[in-house]
Amino acid sequence: MNAGRLAGRRTAATPFWCPNMSGLATLAACGLAWESAIRGGLLDYDYLPAPTAIIRGAAELAASGELAQATAQTLEAVFLGWAIAVTAGVSFGLLLGASPVVRRWSLATIEVLRPMPAVAFVPVALLLFGFSIETELMVIILPALWPVLVNTMGGMTGVHARLADVSRTLQLSRAAMLCKVMVPAALPAILVGVRLSLTLALVLAVLAEMVGNPTGLGYAVVTQQQALRPDLMFAYVTVIGLLGLALNALLAAVIAVFLPAAAAALDGPRT
Amino acid sequence: MNRRDPGPRSAGAFLRVATMELPSARGLVPLIAVLAAWQVLAPGPSAYFPAPFEWWNAAVVLWESGQLLPAFATTVTTFAEGLAAAVATGSVLGIAIGTLRPVERALGPLLEFMRAIPPPVTVPVAALLLGYGSTMKLTVVVLSAVWPILLSTSSAAARVEPLLFDVARTFRLPATRWIGRIVVPSTVPSVLLGIRVAIPLAIVVTLLVEMLTSLPGVGALMIQAQRNFQSAQVYALLVMVGLFGFIVNDAFVVLEAIVLRRWLGREVSR
Numbered sequence: 001m002n003a004g005r006l007a008g009r010r011t012a013a014t015p016f017w018c019p020n021m022s023g024l025a026t027l028a029a030c031g032l033a034w035e036s037a038i039r040g041g042l043l044d045y046d047y048l049p050a051p052t053a054i055i056r057g058a059a060e061l062a063a064s065g066e067l068a069q070a071t072a073q074t075l076e077a078v079f080l081g082w083a084i085a086v087t088a089g090v091s092f093g094l095l096l097g098a099s100p101v102v103r104r105w106s107l108a109t110i111e112v113l114r115p116m117p118a119v120a121f122v123p124v125a126l127l128l129f130g131f132s133i134e135t136e137l138m139v140i141i142l143p144a145l146w147p148v149l150v151n152t153m154g155g156m157t158g159v160h161a162r163l164a165d166v167s168r169t170l171q172l173s174r175a176a177m178l179c180k181v182m183v184p185a186a187l188p189a190i191l192v193g194v195r196l197s198l199t200l201a202l203v204l205a206v207l208a209e210m211v212g213n214p215t216g217l218g219y220a221v222v223t224q225q226q227a228l229r230p231d232l233m234f235a236y237v238t239v240i241g242l243l244g245l246a247l248n249a250l251l252a253a254v255i256a257v258f259l260p261a262a263a264a265a266l267d268g269p270r271t
Numbered sequence: 272m273n274r275r276d277p278g279p280r281s282a283g284a285f286l287r288v289a290t291m292e293l294p295s296a297r298g299l300v301p302l303i304a305v306l307a308a309w310q311v312l313a314p315g316p317s318a319y320f321p322a323p324f325e326w327w328n329a330a331v332v333l334w335e336s337g338q339l340l341p342a343f344a345t346t347v348t349t350f351a352e353g354l355a356a357a358v359a360t361g362s363v364l365g366i367a368i369g370t371l372r373p374v375e376r377a378l379g380p381l382l383e384f385m386r387a388i389p390p391p392v393t394v395p396v397a398a399l400l401l402g403y404g405s406t407m408k409l410t411v412v413v414l415s416a417v418w419p420i421l422l423s424t425s426s427a428a429a430r431v432e433p434l435l436f437d438v439a440r441t442f443r444l445p446a447t448r449w450i451g452r453i454v455v456p457s458t459v460p461s462v463l464l465g466i467r468v469a470i471p472l473a474i475v476v477t478l479l480v481e482m483l484t485s486l487p488g489v490g491a492l493m494i495q496a497q498r499n500f501q502s503a504q505v506y507a508l509l510v511m512v513g514l515f516g517f518i519v520n521d522a523f524v525v526l527e528a529i530v531l532r533r534w535l536g537r538e539v540s541r
Contacts, residue, residue: 022373023380030381047399108298115516116509117474119391119482119490123497123505128319203389207475210391211482211494218391222483225395237396241388248387 049231054238057231066220067239074205074216077133078247081140082201086194088141089148093193096149097156097186098178110149118143118204122211136213140204147196155189156182188262191255198251202244217243321503326510329503338492346488347515349405350477353412357469361417362462365424366454375429386422390415390476394483408480416473420465427461428454463527470523474516 031051037043038050049057061067096103096110121142125135159182167177183190209218217240224233256263310322321329333339368375368382393414401407431454439449481490489512496504 020376020379022377026377027380027384045400104295104297106298106301107294108296109300109302110298111294111521112299112302112517113513115471115520116513117471117478117516119475119478120493120509120512120516122482123493124509126497127500127502127505203391206389207391207479210394211479221392221395225399228399230399233395233399237388237392240392241384244387244389245384 047228047230049234053231054234057229058235058238061232061235067235070215070217070220070236071239071243074202074209074218074243077136077140077208077213077216078198078201078205081137081205082144082198084137085141085144085197085201086148089145089193089197090152090190092145093149093152093190094156094178094183097153098182103153103157110146114146114150116143119207119211122208125208126212131212131214133213133215136205136208136216139208139212140201143204144197144201147200148190148193151193151196152186152190155186158189159185187259191259191262195248195251195255198247199244202240202247206240316503318500318502321506323506325503326507329501330507330511333492333504333507342487342489342492343511343515346477346481346490349408349412349480349488350473353409353477354416354466354469354473356409356413357416357420357473358462358466360413361420361465361469362424362458365421365462365465366428366450366458368421369425369428369458370450370454372429375425382418382422382425386418390472391479394476394480398484403484403486405486408477408484408486411480412473412476415476416469419468419472420462423461423465423468424458427458431457460531463530467520467523467527470519471516474519478512 034043035050035052038048058067096106118139121139122135125138129135129138163181163185164177167181172180205216206218206221209216210222213219217236221233221236221240224230224236252263306323309320310324313320313322314324315322316325330339368378390411393411397407397411397414401410435453435457436449439453444452477488478490478493480486481488482494485491485494489508493505493508493512496508
């Protein structure tokens with residue numbers, strides 16, 4: 001077997017407007033196989049709907065306005081929670097990044113609190129706030145804070161020492177050095193955290209709606225599962241997946257328009 | 272060629288290196304101060320903010336009732352089995368997909384979409400298709416933990432230095448040999464990275480399944496405590512789950528550091 005041909009070479013990056021035809025064809029083929037397997041009786045689950053049934057279900061939900069309402073409720077929580085998480089994360093991250101003393105006296109606390117599983121906050125939030133949007137916000141904010149905080153801090157401490165020398169040569173004040181040198185240099189890293197946090201906020205919002213706050217897309221999925229309407233449930237699941245992709249693309253576009261220099265950093269490998 | 276320090280060899284030395292990367296213990300002061308202030312300001316039971324010593328009493332009560340140990344055993348087993356299955360599936364499929372470029376391109380959009388679906392959503396889907404049971408629980412954990420590992424592995428396998436394949440071709444190595452000698456070693460760091468991302472996901476989903484379906488486990492215990500308004504138990508379980516997450520994550524970081532160091536050391540010293 002020919003190793004080189006099989007593994008392929010890194011060719012010049014394909015331009016993003018060129019559609020991945022084989023990829024789209026695979027998607028279509030999978031949908032077709034799914035549809036025909038159900039119609040032919042090959043897949044014999046009681047509650048597995050065919051793709052056409054899911055599309056019909058989505059159309060039904062869109063027509064009745066339930067879909068728009070649930071999406072709006074989820075998006076409200078996502079953006080609110082994300083905004084608070086980003087504000088708090090950037091503030092603490094800047095503080096920690098700027099001051100080695102603060103870092104030394106609090107880094108271990110962060111390392112202990114950071115791996116707390118998000119879902120473990122649900123019972124505590126329910127205890128404090130009951131079935132409400134506050135519960136959902138608490139479940140979103142606490143875990144979504146860390147990517148922003150850690151990336152901001154990492155971006156600040158990773159700034160090249162020469163930049164600090166330059167600002168001292170220019171006799172910048174501490175505040176000016178922070179605003180004019182350190183923060184712009186750390187911006188790409190901060191944006192990586194901001195983006196990770198947005199993806200996380202959607203996941204957490206859906207999670208919180210499933211067990212904590214009975215509104216939105218997460219609650220709709222659980223409701224349709226209990227109502228034994230798999231077509232509607234899969235329609236909601238698909239919408240949640242598409243929403244995740246759309247939010248990510250939207251944020252990338254906003255960053256590309258307003259902060260073009262920092263946008264390049266986001267094209268790196270994602271985790 | 273730049274010969275780097277191949278690193279220490281004994282297990283004890285590895286551990287010392289790994290713990291050196293941990294932050295200084297002084298950093299725990301804010302956490303301890305908050306807990307101490309909590310104890311002083313709110314000494315005793317409360318429906319919302321029970322004092323930290325009450326958490327301890329609640330944990331002892333849970334332990335003596337004999338619920339704690341079986342719950343943790345079930346949760347940890349599900350987590351470990353699910354993660355192991357996800358690592359096996361994710362790394363093998365990832366290498367296969369990444370090595371075959373046309374396949375990678377063809378499956379790309381499908382995999383991206385599957386990854387975009389938040390893992391918690393797989394719980395009701397699996398409950399409907401597979402019913403409530405341990406099979407469903409395990410399936411859900413595997414399904415949510417497999418994507419980070421698979422995508423991280425396949426992108427690393429697709430980005431192997433092309434020169435290495437030229438070498439393989441020059442030596443006319445059979446496929447099994449160049450996969451074992453070139454692709455696998457170059458993807459190990461990415462597999463580890465994928466596992467590091469997958470661990471918190473697997474923990475979250477394990478607990479979520481238990482909360483949503485009341486299958487036995489720590490998640491069910493937490494929701495039960497909340498429903499009975501046992502606030503001290505809720506906090507006690509939160510601390511225990513947090514500690515579990517901390518220990519698993521940290522143990523893996525240490526393991527990763529050891530593997531990478533050994534790997535790098537071997538790679539460089541040859």
